[in-house]
Amino acid sequence: MHLEYMLALRxxxxxxxxxxxxxxxxxxxxxxxxxxxxxxxxSVDNTDKKVARSVFAVFIELAQNVMRYCTQRDIGCQGDxxxxxxxxxxxxxxxxxxxxxxxxxxxxxxxxEKIRLSLNYIKELDRQNLRLLHKKALRDEPHESSKGAGLGxxxxxxxxxxxxxxxxxxxxxxxxxxxxxxxxx
Amino acid sequence: MKSxxxxxxxxxxxxxxxxxxxxxxxxxxxxxEDARKFYKPIIEFLEVHLNTVQNADIIFDFxxxxxxxxxxxxxxxxxxxxxxxxxxxxxxxxxxxxDDDYMKELGEELADDLAYAVFNNVPKxxxx
Numbered sequence: 001m002h003l004e005y006m007l008a009l010r011x012x013x014x015x016x017x018x019x020x021x022x023x024x025x026x027x028x029x030x031x032x033x034x035x036x037x038x039x040x041x042x043s044v045d046n047t048d049k050k051v052a053r054s055v056f057a058v059f060i061e062l063a064q065n066v067m068r069y070c071t072q073r074d075i076g077c078q079g080d081x082x083x084x085x086x087x088x089x090x091x092x093x094x095x096x097x098x099x100x101x102x103x104x105x106x107x108x109x110x111x112x113e114k115i116r117l118s119l120n121y122i123k124e125l126d127r128q129n130l131r132l133l134h135k136k137a138l139r140d141e142p143h144e145s146s147k148g149a150g151l152g153x154x155x156x157x158x159x160x161x162x163x164x165x166x167x168x169x170x171x172x173x174x175x176x177x178x179x180x181x182x183x184x185x
Numbered sequence: 186m187k188s189x190x191x192x193x194x195x196x197x198x199x200x201x202x203x204x205x206x207x208x209x210x211x212x213x214x215x216x217x218e219d220a221r222k223f224y225k226p227i228i229e230f231l232e233v234h235l236n237t238v239q240n241a242d243i244i245f246d247f248x249x250x251x252x253x254x255x256x257x258x259x260x261x262x263x264x265x266x267x268x269x270x271x272x273x274x275x276x277x278x279x280x281x282x283x284d285d286d287y288m289k290e291l292g293e294e295l296a297d298d299l300a301y302a303v304f305n306n307v308p309k310x311x312x313x
Contacts, residue, residue: 028218032195049284053251060216060253067218135294138261152254159287 018093025074025085031063038092054159054184055092055099061152062103062180063090071175072106098162098185109176112168118150119180122157123164130158161185189230197223198249204234207241212248220255228262235270243273247292248280257291264295268302275302283308 001009013021020037022030038059042052066088073086088105107115125133137151157164162183169177193199198213209231217223235243245267247260267275277299279292289306296304 028196031218049282050286053285053287057251057253064216064218064253064255131290131294135297138257138294150254151257155254155257 016093017095018091020092021090023089024087026063026066026070026088026090027085028067031060031067034063034090035060051099051184054161055101058101058156058159058182058184059090059092061156062101062182063088065152066090066103066105069107069111070105071108095183098183100181100183102179102181104177104179106171106175107178109170109172109174112176112178115178116166116168119153119164119166122153125157127158130154134158156182159184189227191227200227202227202230202234207238207243209243209245210248211246214251215249215256216251216253217256220253220259224256224259228259228266231263232266235266235273239272241273243267243270243275244278245275246278246280249288250282250285261295264299264302268299271301276305277302278305278307280307280309283310 012018019041020034022034024030035056038056039052041047042055047055067086070086070088072088073084075085076083086105088103091100091102093100093102122130122133134151134154137154160182162185164180164182166178166180169179171177187204189200189202191197191200193213196214196217198211198215201208201210201212203209215223245263249256249260252260264277267277277296279296281288281292289308292304292306
């Protein structure tokens with residue numbers, strides 16, 4: 001990256017109060033390391049324990065979503081081990097006093113409407129109905145076909161005390177960009 | 186096999202299943218990307234044992250401070266197994282940090298479907 005762009009990126013990071021930002025292949029090891037960095041930040045800032053637990057949980061859930069569903073990937077092998085790396089952007093920052101956990105990745109265009117409908121539905125539910133939906137999802141949802149807004153998104157919504165915002169951007173018939181921001185305060 | 190012991194890692198909890206004492210403990214944090222893969226042998230181990238014993242006092246302690254959504258599914262499955270072990274007396278102890286309402290509510294939600302197994306809330310002040 002040319003230096004002038006580096007400075008522009010640096011400025012965005014500062015104005016958006018981002019303290020953790022990752023763009024690249026997301027693996028379990030990377031998620032764990034970033035989780036450690038998050039917890040370090042919580043203890044340094046003396047973050048409220050409940051808020052810290054929720055930010056951590058949402059971060060893990062979003063990151064593992066990328067690992068499962070992102071269609072921008074590199075597949076290869078190392079000996080007998082199949083390597084399947086999925087690409088995504090993960091950001092944790094602050095918006096005044098609220099925490100914002102955001103994530104962006106490529107998904108299949110065919111899944112867009114299903115995810116949009118589920119997320120819109122989940123977003124509007126009050127705590128009690130969210131709990132009921134969670135209970136149902138825990139028992140009903142087949143593990144394999146949980147593609148789309150399943151249990152993970154319900155648990156994210158339960159932690160998102162200040163709401164969820166999301167957006168889909170059409171790339172082509174096969175691929176769309178999915179961005180989501182989860183607010184916790 | 187008399188017991189099943191697995192050490193905790195950064196992403197997976199400690200497993201301590203003692204078949205002689207009939208005590209079962211899952212302790213720590215659980216957020217493996219593929220929870221089914223990690224828990225498959227553990228569930229099978231428990232399933233076989235529950236089908237083998239009769240009139241046993243089974244004590245299952247969940248001492249988790251954090252778990253991801255795919256682990257939630259597994260825990261629901263474990264509750265199911267324990268509830269359906271009607272030939273035995275099953276006690277489920279749900280440990281959580283005192284200020285963790287989320288974990289407390291999750292335990293209550295899981296306990297809702299229990300009719301045979303006994304469920305106990307065990308709030309703790311310090312991290313387990």
